[in-house]
Amino acid sequence: MTAPKKNRKTIRIIFVSVIVILALAALTSYTMVKGKAITIDSQKYLVLPAGSTLADLENRLVNEFGLKYPKAFHILAQKMNLGKHLRAGRYTLMPGMNNLEIVRHIRSGGLRTTDLVIRGLMSKRDLCNLLGKNLEPDAEDYMYYLSSIDTARLHGFNDSNSLCMVIPDTYNVYWMSNPDDLFKKLYGAYKKYWNETRLQKAKAAGLTPVQVSILASIVDKETSKEDEMATVAGLYINRLKQGIKLQSDPTVKYAIDSPLLKRIYDKHTNFPSPYNTYYVKGLPPGPLCIPSMQSLNAVLNYQEHNYIFMCAKPDFSGYHNFAVTDKEHALNAKRYHDALDRLKASQGQ
Incomplete structure (x- = not known):
């Protein structure tokens, strides 16, 4: 092979190699x-x-x-x-x-903004975790703010009832909202909710807006059935008006921090706590949770009746039997506890 032919072949090889290298580089760069x-x-x-x-x-x-x-x-x-x-x-x-x-x-x-969905039944910790997860400040920043006496007083609350400020709803808020800005927005929604009509309904029931929220939180914990919430609310309003202790089981569970407790005994009802309504008379100092819109409406539009007792139905449907007298209530309670014993026996407990 002559030298010119060898040179041309070498040039072609170099040219093809350069093209391949450039193609690979372009492909790598593109990737x-x-x-x-x-x-x-x-x-x-x-x-x-x-x-x-x-x-x-x-x-x-x-x-x-x-x-x-x-x-x-x-x-x-x-x-x-x-x-x-x-x-x-x-x-x-x-x-x-x-x-x-x-x-x-x-x-x-x-x-820049986000839709923040605040639901009923949230505890203070639940709320702050939600805020910390969806907004820039940490959950502990909100917890400290919401539990601060100075902060609560700024809006007319105290550190026990500051959760009453929160009305369940969907709020469009800035992602970087600091606690002060956020709770100013929530307080604005609270003031808007408590219009003159609702204020008058609360007054007619003998309650302040804060007391409505506290009672509504108890109603939420007593029943998940919206169609009996107004009956439950009426029962507790009857007790308040008659000066009878509320004796609400959810308040005992809240006081001893045992939300899953199935049966209440004397050792529970005698537990000294301002939240234990077997132990103290009247409403607890703060809500058990953020009340749902349904329970707020139930308290404001409570059913008028003579019931002062309630007990879970023995069919475990989530509904309750209501009673006017001790005798009726004792019978309802026996039926429920007998059903509970049968259930435990069937489960080998």
Whole structure:
């Protein structure tokens, strides 16, 4: 083979090699920029607290989202000046997103507001955990704020009844809302709820708005059946008006911190606590939970009757038998306890 032919062959080999190398480089570059960059199977939130840096972002992406190409992401982020466009917020990342999509999404600013769903039956801890999970401040920040005497007094409550301020609803709030701003919003909703019509209904029942919330929380814990809530509310209003201890089992369970207790004994009813309505007369100092809208309405529109006793039905349906006299109540209680004993026997307990 002559020298010119050898040279041409060598040139072709070099040319093809360069093309292959360039193609592989382009493919690699494309994969790193536009290929699947995170290893998540479903939608997931990326939370960036205030003051986060590009390095903080990259660490979160690696540790929480399995970022595949951190060096490529860093180069792209620097090229697109992401560090100067980082804003605190909650960002929704989807499976299959590539580095370019992630950078563009974060540059766009993330979630500024969020819909916060506050349900009835939540305890103070439940509420603060919900806030800490969905908003930028920590759950303990909200817990401290809600339990602070100074904070409660700011809105006319105390540290025992501050949960009465919270009306169950869906609130659109800023993700970075600090406790003061958030509870100002909740207090605004509380004031709006307590319009003149509801204030007059509370007054007619002999209750303040705070007392309505406390009683409603007891109603919630007594029954999950909306169609008997007004009857239960009427029963406790009868007891309040007659100066009879409420003797509500849920208040005992709350006082001794045993929400799953099935049977109440003397050792429980004699437990000294302002929340134990077997032990003290009148309403406890604060609610057992955030009252539901249904129980609030039940108290404000309570059923007028003569009942002062209630006992769970022996069919375990969740409904109750109501009674006017001790004798009737004792019979209802015996039927329930007999049914409970039979149930335990059938379960080998």
